Amino acid sequence: FRNALPGILSLHAYTPGMPIEELQRKLGIADVIKLASNENPLGPSPKVSAAIAEATKGNLGLYPDGSGHKLKNKIAEYHGISADRITLGNGSNDILEFLARIYAGPGRAVMFSDYAFAVYPLATLAQNAEAVVVPSHGADHPTMPFGHDLAAFTRVLKTRPDVSLVFIANPNNPTGTWNTPQEIEAFLDSVPPHVIVALDEAYFDYQDVELRSDARVWLDRYPNLLVCRTFSKVYGIAGLRAGYALSDAKVADLLNRVRQPFNNNSLALVAAEAALADQEHVKKSVELNASERIRVGAELQKLGLRVLPSQANFLTVDFGRDAAPIHKGLLERGVIVRPMGSYGMPNFLRVSMGTVREDDRFLSALREVLAEGQ
Numbered sequence: 001f002r003n004a005l006p007g008i009l010s011l012h013a014y015t016p017g018m019p020i021e022e023l024q025r026k027l028g029i030a031d032v033i034k035l036a037s038n039e040n041p042l043g044p045s046p047k048v049s050a051a052i053a054e055a056t057k058g059n060l061g062l063y064p065d066g067s068g069h070k071l072k073n074k075i076a077e078y079h080g081i082s083a084d085r086i087t088l089g090n091g092s093n094d095i096l097e098f099l100a101r102i103y104a105g106p107g108r109a110v111m112f113s114d115y116a117f118a119v120y121p122l123a124t125l126a127q128n129a130e131a132v133v134v135p136s137h138g139a140d141h142p143t144m145p146f147g148h149d150l151a152a153f154t155r156v157l158k159t160r161p162d163v164s165l166v167f168i169a170n171p172n173n174p175t176g177t178w179n180t181p182q183e184i185e186a187f188l189d190s191v192p193p194h195v196i197v198a199l200d201e202a203y204f205d206y207q208d209v210e211l212r213s214d215a216r217v218w219l220d221r222y223p224n225l226l227v228c229r230t231f232s233k234v235y236g237i238a239g240l241r242a243g244y245a246l247s248d249a250k251v252a253d254l255l256n257r258v259r260q261p262f263n264n265n266s267l268a269l270v271a272a273e274a275a276l277a278d279q280e281h282v283k284k285s286v287e288l289n290a291s292e293r294i295r296v297g298a299e300l301q302k303l304g305l306r307v308l309p310s311q312a313n314f315l316t317v318d319f320g321r322d323a324a325p326i327h328k329g330l331l332e333r334g335v336i337v338r339p340m341g342s343y344g345m346p347n348f349l350r351v352s353m354g355t356v357r358e359d360d361r362f363l364s365a366l367r368e369v370l371a372e373g374q
């Protein structure tokens, strides 16, 4: 194994949230809730299960449609752009990796913010490219602590002609913070045309309407922009793995060259199509998230905790001291949330918004843990 490339040896495997079954087994109780991976607590639209049931009646012995024709056409229609500007991924992580494979490599650099999504350094270092990590707004910023500092991105980019790819998560995971469309536009205006900017909008639908980008307008204006979306969050099919990119047709052509021939399985393709068609379910999910984000945020503040501003489907909470014992106390009470040590934020926990019942369970478990001084 010592012969592995240095970029790979410098990596740590991505740690996903603990599976529910694992904690159920450990505690010997059934009522375990998971608020650790920013999934949709309502799950997918009922139309998704119906579409999957129908698909399983077909011949699963055949390979899926390798080009995802039908789904791509539906996505194209949804966004009002042509299908040759869409690339399908096995989750949007797949897309992030395609980008790194195409644009990063030894002698090149990839730029992203401190406290940004964990897959950006993974994809970069796996290509043996250099990661240029731009300092965030910092812990004490008055309005957007830990947020992406896009003015700093512009400054750093001027000094680093070797940067070929930029990742921006908006809203960002694990912080929930965001950049306004005006800030993003100002950045895009400053980027030289040979640099590809990947705007990762995994949490797009959870944002207030006035903060949402108009991907179609930006894609026409900036041929070096790529917008990433996922079916894992508001569409509720994280378990099936489907995401996509919107880009210039020439970039989509490159992405398709490195894409594995059958990267989306047959069930993911039909499920994504059914999920996209049910915008009522999206609306319901967004409304639940919006009210829970306000309610849970207020309850956490009543406990004297600092909550980072969030436009996503989770809240990132500052305990002002090592949060590991609190994480442990919650686990002992059957509540799985995300520790933030691996992101360099050991005093924080990230909690996904659940149903009202799940969030009440989280809050009462947390009150108990804090009262016990854990």
Ligand code: PMP
Pocket (backbone or CB within 6 Å): 037, 038, 090, 091, 092, 093, 094, 117, 169, 171, 172, 173, 200, 202, 229, 230, 231, 232, 238, 242, 243
């Ligand atoms: N980008 C961001 C910012 C995310 O938080 C996530 C999910 N954690 C993803 C991309 C990847 O999601 P998926 O691969 O499930 O589409």
